[in-house]
Amino acid sequence: MQNRKEYLKQLLQQKEWKQEDRDWLLQYLNENDLTDLKDAASAAYEADLQSTDPVLEREHSARILEQIHQRISLPKGAVVRSMWFSRWKVAAAAIIILVAGAGILSLFRKPVKQLLVTAEKQRKTFTLPDGTIVYLEPGTTIQYATSYGKEERNVTLTGEALFKVEKDDAHPFIVASSLISTRVLGTSFNMEVRNSSEAKVVVLNGMVQVEAKGEENQQGKELILTANKSAVYNKDTHLLEMSDATDDARFYSQKQQGRFVYDGEELIKVVNDLQRYYNAEIRLDKRIQHCAFYGDVNIVDDLEKALDLIAVSLNAKINKDKNGNGYMIAGGNCQ
Structure with a gap:
């Protein structure tokens, strides 16, 4: 033979x-x-x-x-x-x-997966077949079946994404990951699973059910989240905890809309937003941390343009680190 x-x-x-x-x-x-x-x-x-x-x-x-x-x-x-x-x-x-013979029957064929991937410095917006909009953050992967929306609306997430879910009472929208599973009918929420030990969900509007996938006593534990609430699951402690997430919800909502709007926010909060969005280190002179900032930051602008806007409003200076890895907002005063 x-x-x-x-x-x-x-x-x-x-x-x-x-x-x-x-x-x-x-x-x-x-x-x-x-x-x-x-x-x-x-x-x-x-x-x-x-x-x-x-x-x-x-x-x-x-x-x-x-x-x-x-x-x-x-x-x-x-x-x-x-x-x-x-x-x-x-x-x-x-x-x-x-x-x-004539090919593999659909009955036996493994479901073909669609794959959405973003590079480390890339953001992408994608609309799923049912009209659900997904905003993918850098270094994110999403998978879903080609049959998505016909009988079920399931996606698998690694990384971070914001979902603006199209309402469909007959077909719940489910986001699975290695640590948690999130189930909704129609809402907007952000989900982040970037490592093997922690996952986080923040609800912008509507209602979301979050279920832990821990191996011990927290397995199967569920939380119901409403707007401006978050759930964090820690695999090491096996805890699924809910907390207020008003600031996070505001950040994700404005990021989705393409513009950060500040009407008297403390400068330290503005800088925190910029660090999160641009993934850069920004240090701030202690004397101006609590100064009120009024202005809009368009997310299509580069970081230095946003920092220049802050510097002008406070009569401060922007110094770039010699190694090029971060910025310092120095001098200036609260006007």
């Missing part, structure tokens, strides 16, 4: 099988190690994705499954006493047969 993996590959390319082919496959499926089958099926699956041949419609699946039984000579109700097959082994055989 030739190399087993090559033989499986050859079977995938054959339209018809001989009796010895069927016997060999049945014997192979009864083995514990099906690594070669998985590799061959995976390669065939990827090739099928690139094919221009149409995938068979689901309504034809019943007839084709009948043909599968005929190909491997398994009549309905037959009891094979010499071998025992678990359901997944039979399914694996079915996949191979279907690949060898």
